[in-house]
Amino acid sequence: MKRIINMITSLLILFSIQISAKLNPQTPSETSNNILDLIVKNIDGKEVKLSQYKGKVLLIVNVASKCGYTPQYEGLEKLYEKYKDNGFEILAFPCNDFGGQEPGTTEEIKEFCSTKYNVTFPLFDKIKVIGKEKSPLYERLINSKNVEQGDIKWNFEKFLIDKNGEIVARFRSKVKPESEELVSAIEKELNKK
Template identity: 60%
Template sequence: MKILFTALVLAVSASMGATEQTSLYDFTVQDIDGEEVSLEQYKGQVILVVNVASKCGYTPQYEGLQKIYEAYKDEGFVILGFPANNFNGQEPGTDQEIKQFCTLEYGVEFPMFSKVSVKGEDQAALFSYLTSLPNDDFDGEIKWNFEKFLIDKNGLLKRRFRSSVEPQSKPLVNAIEKELNG
């Protein structure tokens, strides 16, 4: 029954002219203040998409993320932070509570977005897209908070990094610099 329903939904979507997303720029998301944002506004920039959480062992990575954002933002680099509560309830707050925490505790200035689901039946379309793409590192579902998706200037996924990879680590910084110079 579920397969028939899925097939019907796909057929109806196709007949209505729905198109498959082919780059990050095809998505519109809600920022942490509730405003709709087309990711097309980041066209031509190198982007690091990160699923974040405020009560995680990796939460101090906000500091490193902010530092690499500051170091490379003038060269065309941006970080997009997406709070998610998928892992042991480590992001229980409202968007406003998350924004306040990130600003006061870590001085976060990079764009933050409304809390989303990054896995499961209610997975946000952006993360469904990102986790379905093949790349040289790994693909499939997100395993924990602070996984990182490096997107090139054309809106295409180039690299993925697990949570344990620190923002200022040599592998991540080298990958960012390669995309900025490419």
Template identity: 60%
Template sequence: MSVLDFTMKDIDGKNVPLAKFQGKVLLIVNTASQCGYTPQYKGLQEIYQKYKDQGFEILAFPANEFGAQEPGTDDQIKQFCSSNYKVSFPLFSKIVVKGKAIHPLYEFLTGEATNPKHAGPIPWNFAKFLVNRKGEVVSRFQPGVKPESPELSSAIEKALAEK
């Protein structure tokens, strides 16, 4: 099983099979609109612009588990991201990223059995999972790692270089 086996609802409520991203490098991020890390949307948009033509996508999953910092509806989240950060990468419908009601995608991303190298609960908003072109998680970055950091850029470039 890989990340590409999941189907998710986008911010407009349409089903999106993640298999459509096969052959691309993905950065999967749980996001929030009222968090100290919310300005990372700017950096995410910058790295998306920098790498998208090389086969890179960012998949943003709003979540309200941490400090109730994503209370809005999907429409409100979409409007916020568009008007404040000009986000053009894929935004998905709000999901649960930890606890008993965890979404199966995040259960897969954080599970010891399914992702032993990068397992463990999501600590806060803006945790990042880097996924290679085959749908395998290759790196995990903590919320405090900025999208434009050399550490993340280097990992993205390495994943993009692998065919």
């Protein structure tokens, strides 16, 4: 009798695991370290397939216009100008999640970036990078097994993506665009075949 009870218990455990897996399947955003299958919207509201960036090294940054780190736009633009002809792109995602530091409309953000910092790298639609409404892109970035995992802490966090769309490095807000740490990581990826 004890043997039958143990068998039934084992079957029930196995059955509950299978049901749980079917009810809670892992989505690609939870398991993938690659971003090229995602679609985002640019600052003009047009869909952009990230697959169009295959073969380029990307720096993805959550940005804000009224933050203590906002002057990093200047360093980001210098980085972009220096490396864009070598296959480097910066993708900037405005975000109002931290202290309401990006309250503007997309038009106001575009104007601010172009007039104050002469930004020429691509700007994208304002998104959420924390909470339940977090964008699928940031869900994937913060859960990648290739880098430090965990929520975005503030504006101007940076993620480095290799030519194949793999997340390869993460830099917190205080790491400046012109820092040796970031520049050497970008150059290393650009020099890979």
